[in-house]
């Protein structure tokens with residue numbers, strides 16, 4: 001068994017324990033090299049699990065089991081010692097009980113398979129803001145995805161060997177093979193009632209069983225970089241957030257960085273890579289999903305993107321909605337649950353052009369190409385949560401400093417969700433606590449990124465962290481409030497709430513979104529630059545008449561006015577909902593400052 005390169009006693013002991021439990025046929029320590037990626041990918045293709053794409057260099061399509069297509073929130077647990085510490089928004093199981101269940105399921109779970117040991121770094125290797133982890137997995141598909149999504153390899157292992165510091169992440173697809181048995185091209189996973197995505201916050205450990213898909217299996221992403229990191233951030237005084245990171249450059253060449261939290265499938269990747277429609281402005285990407293932020297010596301918050309790739313939702317991505325994502329996924333990309341064309345390329349609903357001939361859908365069935373760039377509901381060629389895993393460095397608008405280990409200083413936080421009514425296009429918080437209040441009330445219509453029966457309804461998703469906060473959300477609100485006391489208002493990021501998703505009476509989107517969101521970003525940039533471009537309203541600061549650049553915008557002035565005004569009746573309903581349905585969930589953990597913000601807002605609205 002080859003694991004000579006793990007020399008640290010603690011790491012070695014942890015790996016040895018997992019070997020004894022999972023009983024793999026072989027153990028392999030990953031070095032992160034291209035040769036390793038190529039070899040594993042070839043094995044995946046040879047085994048029938050991956051289909052190489054003739055039309056796309058070094059890219060492979062996978063089809064998952066139809067039951068294993070998204071994050072499984074109902075099977076995701078925060079197993080803190082006390083139930084109260086997981087809080088009202090997380091599923092909780094006593095950690096000893098959960099470990100017993102998982103140990104039972106895991107005994108011999110890697111029989112017939114290779115155990116891959118992946119040393120990985122979240123963040124540029126060696127960054128003070130970054131963290132190292134070791135993921136153990138029995139899925140070569142997971143290894144290849146981790147190669148793209150994180151920094152894997154011997155440099156990270158050297159750091160772990162020296163320091164003994166790493167976050168242990170154990171993953172198994174939960175499908176051992178009998179002697180001589182093979183997957184035969186079938187995606188291995190366990191039935192839903194055997195899937196567990198478990199987090200042990202006090203131990204800072206992750207244990208995922210039974211799913212091979214995305215955030216359930218690529219443990220650096222949601223499990224480490226959000227759920228466990230949020231706990232570390234609370235204890236160590238920093239922020240681990242479900243936020244994109246943008247670099248904005250104005251026509252004078254001035255630069256500002258902003259981060260933004262949006263619930264899953266609200267176009268975060270599109271916003272992260274937008275092409276501005278207003279002349280002279282430049283938008284570049286630092287990250288599209290997660291930001292880790294620490295205070296610098298100057299009192300400002302510095303952000304890094306802990307990831308190295310994009311795990312983007314494929315359907316709806318096209319050259320109009322996100323040309324940069326299409327370019328990022330041009331080659332060296334893993335596609336999962338997309339359709340396959342006759343000429344060996346991928347296809348999905350909303351790719352921007354109709355397909356030709358016969359397609360193979362995400363379930364592996366032959367289907368005639370739909371006449372339009374659309375398929376009838378329930379007959380989709382690609383699953384609604386089909387994904388591309390693409391290296392961030394391939395993104396044409398990746399900022400030069402995206403791997404700067406110091407991070408970039410943040411001027412603004414954006415919050416937003418899919419809200420068809422009430423929430424205006426943009427408003428700014430009056431101060432830090434009001435901004436935390438805005439983060440705490442984020443809500444969005446549920447989409448397909450997660451298996452849920454709530455699709456179509458608005459659910460509150462505070463800070464877009466509902467499925468990702470590794471501890472009591474009430475304590476998390478308090479952490480945000482406390483952080484605001486650690487610096488000055490000048491140094492702290494300004495806080496904005498944006499909503500690209502307002503609909504008219506016929507159900508059509510009013511605001512065109514995508515590149516035109518640059519108009520709002522420009523206003524936000526100017527706010528942070530001290531421009532006198534806002535008016536005070538009951539709900540916060542809003543653009544002065546004419547302060548949003550509408551030149552060339554295909555929206556009537558009346559419609560612009562509508563989405564830039566205060567919907568008093570709508571806000572009153574919002575307040576009622578927060579007071580009666582949202583805030584009571586947090587009981588005594590709701591910080592009094594937030595209850596006070598709600599009262600103040602109500603009073604201002606009269």
Ligand code: OXD
Nearest residue numbers: 215263264265289449
């Ligand atoms: C994601 C998500 O995959 O938020 O990024 O669901």
Ligand code: MN
Nearest residue numbers: 242263264289
């Ligand atoms: Mn996300």
